[in-house]
Amino acid sequence: MQKVKVWDLATRLYHWVQAIVFSGLVITGFNGQGPHIQLGLILFTLLIWRVIWGFIGSESSQFRAFLKNPKTIVQYVFGKTISYVGHNPLGALMVVTMLGLLFLQCVTGMLLAGIFDGLESVGFVIPESLYDVAGTFHIVLADILPMIIALHVGAIIVYKLGGKSLVMAMFTGHQRLNRDAHAPILSSNVKALLVLIFSILVTMAIVAISMV
Numbered sequence: 001m002q003k004v005k006v007w008d009l010a011t012r013l014y015h016w017v018q019a020i021v022f023s024g025l026v027i028t029g030f031n032g033q034g035p036h037i038q039l040g041l042i043l044f045t046l047l048i049w050r051v052i053w054g055f056i057g058s059e060s061s062q063f064r065a066f067l068k069n070p071k072t073i074v075q076y077v078f079g080k081t082i083s084y085v086g087h088n089p090l091g092a093l094m095v096v097t098m099l100g101l102l103f104l105q106c107v108t109g110m111l112l113a114g115i116f117d118g119l120e121s122v123g124f125v126i127p128e129s130l131y132d133v134a135g136t137f138h139i140v141l142a143d144i145l146p147m148i149i150a151l152h153v154g155a156i157i158v159y160k161l162g163g164k165s166l167v168m169a170m171f172t173g174h175q176r177l178n179r180d181a182h183a184p185i186l187s188s189n190v191k192a193l194l195v196l197i198f199s200i201l202v203t204m205a206i207v208a209i210s211m212v
Contacts, residue, residue: 003174003177004085004175004176004177004183005173005174005183005186006060006169006174006175006177006184007058007061007086007169007175008061008173008186008187008192009173009189009192010049010058010187010189010196011053011057011058011060011061012171012173014046014049016170017046018050018102021042021046022043022145022149025039025040025043026146030142037109037113037115040110040113041115041203041207043106044103044106044107044110044203045199045200045203047099047102047103047106048199048202048203049196051099051103052195052198053192056187056191056195057187057191058184058186059184059186060086060087060184060186061086063096065086065184066084066086066087066089066091066095067092068092072089073089073090076088076089077090085175085177085182085183085184086175091155091166094148094151094155097148098145098148098149098152101141101145102145104137104141105138105141105142105145107134108134108135108137108138110206111126111134112131112134112138114210115210116210117210118208118209118210118211119209164176
Protein backbone atom coordinates (compact mmCIF):
# COMPACT_ATOMS: atom_id res chain seq x y z
CA MET A 1 0.00 0.00 0.00
CA GLN A 2 1.07 3.59 -0.61
CA LYS A 3 -0.14 6.95 0.67
CA VAL A 4 -1.38 9.09 -2.24
CA LYS A 5 -2.59 12.70 -2.28
CA VAL A 6 -6.12 12.47 -3.68
CA TRP A 7 -7.95 15.52 -2.26
CA ASP A 8 -6.88 19.09 -2.97
CA LEU A 9 -7.18 21.85 -0.37
CA ALA A 10 -10.26 23.37 -2.06
CA THR A 11 -12.27 20.15 -1.87
CA ARG A 12 -11.32 19.59 1.75
CA LEU A 13 -12.15 23.15 2.77
CA TYR A 14 -15.46 22.96 0.96
CA HIS A 15 -16.34 19.75 2.77
CA TRP A 16 -15.67 21.03 6.29
CA VAL A 17 -17.00 24.56 5.81
CA GLN A 18 -20.17 23.12 4.29
CA ALA A 19 -20.58 20.84 7.32
CA ILE A 20 -20.27 23.80 9.69
CA VAL A 21 -22.60 26.03 7.68
CA PHE A 22 -25.20 23.28 7.29
CA SER A 23 -25.16 22.67 11.04
CA GLY A 24 -25.77 26.37 11.57
CA LEU A 25 -28.63 26.30 9.09
CA VAL A 26 -30.29 23.38 10.85
CA ILE A 27 -30.05 25.12 14.22
CA THR A 28 -31.24 28.54 13.01
CA GLY A 29 -33.91 27.00 10.81
CA PHE A 30 -35.58 24.95 13.51
CA ASN A 31 -35.39 27.53 16.29
CA GLY A 32 -36.32 30.45 14.02
CA GLN A 33 -33.49 32.62 15.28
CA GLY A 34 -30.07 33.63 14.02
CA PRO A 35 -28.52 34.43 10.62
CA HIS A 36 -30.39 31.74 8.69
CA ILE A 37 -30.58 33.67 5.40
CA GLN A 38 -26.94 34.74 5.59
CA LEU A 39 -25.81 31.17 6.22
CA GLY A 40 -27.97 30.06 3.30
CA LEU A 41 -26.21 32.50 1.02
CA ILE A 42 -22.84 31.22 2.20
CA LEU A 43 -23.92 27.65 1.46
CA PHE A 44 -25.23 28.73 -1.95
CA THR A 45 -21.82 30.24 -2.72
CA LEU A 46 -20.05 27.08 -1.60
CA LEU A 47 -22.30 24.97 -3.83
CA ILE A 48 -21.54 27.13 -6.86
CA TRP A 49 -17.85 26.75 -6.06
CA ARG A 50 -18.11 22.96 -5.74
CA VAL A 51 -20.19 22.51 -8.90
CA ILE A 52 -17.75 24.55 -10.99
CA TRP A 53 -14.85 22.69 -9.38
CA GLY A 54 -16.61 19.48 -10.37
CA PHE A 55 -16.00 20.40 -14.02
CA ILE A 56 -12.65 22.22 -14.04
CA GLY A 57 -11.03 21.25 -10.74
CA SER A 58 -8.72 18.45 -9.69
CA GLU A 59 -9.13 15.09 -11.37
CA SER A 60 -10.43 13.41 -8.21
CA SER A 61 -13.00 16.18 -7.69
CA GLN A 62 -14.44 16.15 -11.21
CA PHE A 63 -17.85 14.57 -11.69
CA ARG A 64 -16.77 12.72 -14.81
CA ALA A 65 -14.00 11.02 -12.83
CA PHE A 66 -16.14 9.52 -10.07
CA LEU A 67 -19.73 9.25 -11.34
CA LYS A 68 -20.47 5.65 -12.28
CA ASN A 69 -23.32 3.89 -14.03
CA PRO A 70 -25.91 1.89 -12.01
CA LYS A 71 -24.30 -1.43 -12.94
CA THR A 72 -20.97 -0.39 -11.46
CA ILE A 73 -22.68 0.84 -8.29
CA VAL A 74 -24.46 -2.50 -7.84
CA GLN A 75 -21.21 -4.38 -8.46
CA TYR A 76 -19.47 -2.26 -5.84
CA VAL A 77 -22.22 -2.93 -3.29
CA PHE A 78 -21.72 -6.68 -3.76
CA GLY A 79 -17.94 -6.37 -3.62
CA LYS A 80 -17.33 -7.20 -7.27
CA THR A 81 -15.24 -4.14 -8.16
CA ILE A 82 -11.78 -2.94 -7.22
CA SER A 83 -10.96 -0.09 -4.85
CA TYR A 84 -11.26 3.45 -6.18
CA VAL A 85 -9.12 6.56 -5.98
CA GLY A 86 -11.16 9.24 -4.20
CA HIS A 87 -14.92 8.64 -4.14
CA ASN A 88 -16.14 5.08 -4.55
CA PRO A 89 -19.38 4.58 -6.56
CA LEU A 90 -21.61 4.77 -3.48
CA GLY A 91 -19.77 7.81 -2.16
CA ALA A 92 -20.09 9.51 -5.53
CA LEU A 93 -23.84 8.87 -5.54
CA MET A 94 -24.08 10.39 -2.06
CA VAL A 95 -22.08 13.46 -3.12
CA VAL A 96 -24.31 14.19 -6.11
CA THR A 97 -27.48 13.56 -4.09
CA MET A 98 -26.41 15.95 -1.34
CA LEU A 99 -25.26 18.61 -3.80
CA GLY A 100 -28.58 18.47 -5.64
CA LEU A 101 -30.75 18.55 -2.53
CA LEU A 102 -28.68 21.27 -0.84
CA PHE A 103 -28.84 23.38 -3.99
CA LEU A 104 -32.63 22.92 -4.16
CA GLN A 105 -32.90 23.82 -0.47
CA CYS A 106 -30.84 26.98 -1.01
CA VAL A 107 -32.81 28.09 -4.06
CA THR A 108 -36.18 27.51 -2.39
CA GLY A 109 -35.00 29.34 0.71
CA MET A 110 -33.73 32.28 -1.33
CA LEU A 111 -37.03 32.40 -3.18
CA LEU A 112 -38.99 32.45 0.07
CA ALA A 113 -36.67 35.15 1.45
CA GLY A 114 -37.46 37.38 -1.53
CA ILE A 115 -33.93 37.33 -2.91
CA PHE A 116 -35.20 36.58 -6.41
CA ASP A 117 -37.89 39.26 -6.33
CA GLY A 118 -35.52 41.68 -8.00
CA LEU A 119 -35.75 39.63 -11.19
CA GLU A 120 -39.00 41.47 -11.90
CA SER A 121 -36.87 44.52 -12.71
CA VAL A 122 -35.43 42.61 -15.68
CA GLY A 123 -38.82 41.35 -16.84
CA PHE A 124 -38.91 37.95 -15.11
CA VAL A 125 -42.06 37.55 -12.98
CA ILE A 126 -42.19 34.68 -10.49
CA PRO A 127 -45.72 33.21 -10.23
CA GLU A 128 -47.27 33.06 -6.76
CA SER A 129 -47.85 29.31 -7.07
CA LEU A 130 -44.08 28.80 -7.22
CA TYR A 131 -43.72 30.29 -3.75
CA ASP A 132 -46.17 27.71 -2.39
CA VAL A 133 -44.23 24.89 -4.04
CA ALA A 134 -40.95 26.31 -2.77
CA GLY A 135 -42.33 26.49 0.76
CA THR A 136 -43.39 22.86 0.67
CA PHE A 137 -40.05 21.67 -0.71
CA HIS A 138 -38.11 23.72 1.82
CA ILE A 139 -39.98 22.22 4.75
CA VAL A 140 -39.75 18.65 3.43
CA LEU A 141 -36.04 18.94 2.64
CA ALA A 142 -35.41 20.41 6.09
CA ASP A 143 -36.51 17.01 7.44
CA ILE A 144 -34.88 14.86 4.76
CA LEU A 145 -31.41 16.44 4.61
CA PRO A 146 -30.44 15.71 8.26
CA MET A 147 -31.40 12.06 7.68
CA ILE A 148 -29.22 11.90 4.59
CA ILE A 149 -26.34 13.48 6.51
CA ALA A 150 -26.87 10.90 9.26
CA LEU A 151 -26.72 8.14 6.63
CA HIS A 152 -23.51 9.69 5.31
CA VAL A 153 -21.97 9.72 8.79
CA GLY A 154 -23.12 6.14 9.35
CA ALA A 155 -21.37 5.04 6.16
CA ILE A 156 -18.17 6.77 7.32
CA ILE A 157 -18.34 4.85 10.62
CA VAL A 158 -18.82 1.55 8.77
CA TYR A 159 -15.78 2.25 6.58
CA LYS A 160 -13.79 3.19 9.70
CA LEU A 161 -14.69 -0.10 11.34
CA GLY A 162 -13.52 -1.77 8.13
CA GLY A 163 -10.11 -0.13 8.48
CA LYS A 164 -10.58 2.77 6.05
CA SER A 165 -10.58 6.26 7.58
CA LEU A 166 -12.49 8.55 5.22
CA VAL A 167 -12.48 11.39 7.76
CA MET A 168 -8.70 11.45 8.06
CA ALA A 169 -8.39 11.42 4.27
CA MET A 170 -10.58 14.51 4.09
CA PHE A 171 -8.35 16.20 6.67
CA THR A 172 -4.95 15.32 5.22
CA GLY A 173 -5.90 14.83 1.58
CA HIS A 174 -4.11 11.47 1.51
CA GLN A 175 -5.54 8.03 0.92
CA ARG A 176 -3.91 4.61 1.22
CA LEU A 177 -4.03 2.85 -2.15
CA ASN A 178 -2.49 -0.10 -3.91
CA ARG A 179 1.00 0.40 -5.32
CA ASP A 180 -0.28 0.36 -8.89
CA ALA A 181 -2.98 3.00 -8.22
CA HIS A 182 -3.02 6.11 -10.39
CA ALA A 183 -2.39 9.33 -8.47
CA PRO A 184 -4.90 12.00 -9.59
CA ILE A 185 -3.81 15.29 -11.09
CA LEU A 186 -4.57 18.08 -8.60
CA SER A 187 -5.33 21.67 -9.59
CA SER A 188 -3.62 24.66 -7.99
CA ASN A 189 -4.93 26.54 -4.97
CA VAL A 190 -4.80 29.76 -6.99
CA LYS A 191 -7.24 28.32 -9.51
CA ALA A 192 -9.53 27.24 -6.68
CA LEU A 193 -9.37 30.72 -5.15
CA LEU A 194 -10.33 32.34 -8.46
CA VAL A 195 -13.32 30.01 -8.78
CA LEU A 196 -14.33 30.85 -5.20
CA ILE A 197 -14.10 34.58 -5.93
CA PHE A 198 -16.26 34.11 -9.02
CA SER A 199 -18.81 32.17 -6.93
CA ILE A 200 -18.91 34.95 -4.35
CA LEU A 201 -19.46 37.51 -7.09
CA VAL A 202 -22.35 35.47 -8.50
CA THR A 203 -24.06 35.42 -5.09
CA MET A 204 -23.38 39.12 -4.57
CA ALA A 205 -24.89 39.90 -7.99
CA ILE A 206 -28.06 37.95 -7.15
CA VAL A 207 -28.38 39.77 -3.82
CA ALA A 208 -27.72 43.13 -5.49
CA ILE A 209 -30.51 42.48 -8.03
CA SER A 210 -32.89 41.68 -5.15
CA MET A 211 -32.30 45.16 -3.77
CA VAL A 212 -33.34 46.92 -6.98
